Amino acid sequence: MQGPFFLSLQQQAEAEGKICVVGALILDRQGRIFAQRRSMSRRLFPGCWDMVGGHVETGETLLDALRREIQEETGWTLASVVSLIAISDWNVDGWHREFDFYVEVEGDLTHPELEWNKHTEYRWLSASELAILEENRRPAYPGWQDIARKAIDAWESRRKEQA
Secondary structure, eight states, rough: HHHHHHHHHHHHHTTTTEEEEEEEEEOOOTEEEEEEEEOTOSSSSSTTEEEEEEEOOOOOHHHHHHHHHHHHHOOEEEEEEEEEEEEEESSSSSEEEEEEEEEESSSOOOOOOTTTTTTTEEEEGGGGGGGGGTTOOOSSSSSSHHHHHHHHHHHOOOOHOOO
């Protein structure tokens, strides 16, 4: 999967009138997934646990937005896109199409530089802790827990292949 493939997915979503959103599924060396809690002052999904990500800005590609969001929300740098884990549509303040990517990042994973005005805490969650991701969720939003589990499964498969 290369940039042209992602560009075609973005163009299709935009042609359908969808607002494009990206999510970065970041896992550490232990296979735990990074999650951050949105502040209660956020308009969308206040108090929810979320992955790194956000809206694709005008003139950006999906990968541009992924790079920017990772840098803004954690201070880390996108190293590589491992795979596209999920594509989902949801309707909150308009129809969105979300593209969730399992990515590798560079930086100090023990000290993310959160946007503290937007997020109140972070955690590295193991597969057995994923239920917390459904706290405060509205039904219109795709199941973050299921998406996170797919990323952990992909991480485990990749680790076995590399062994």
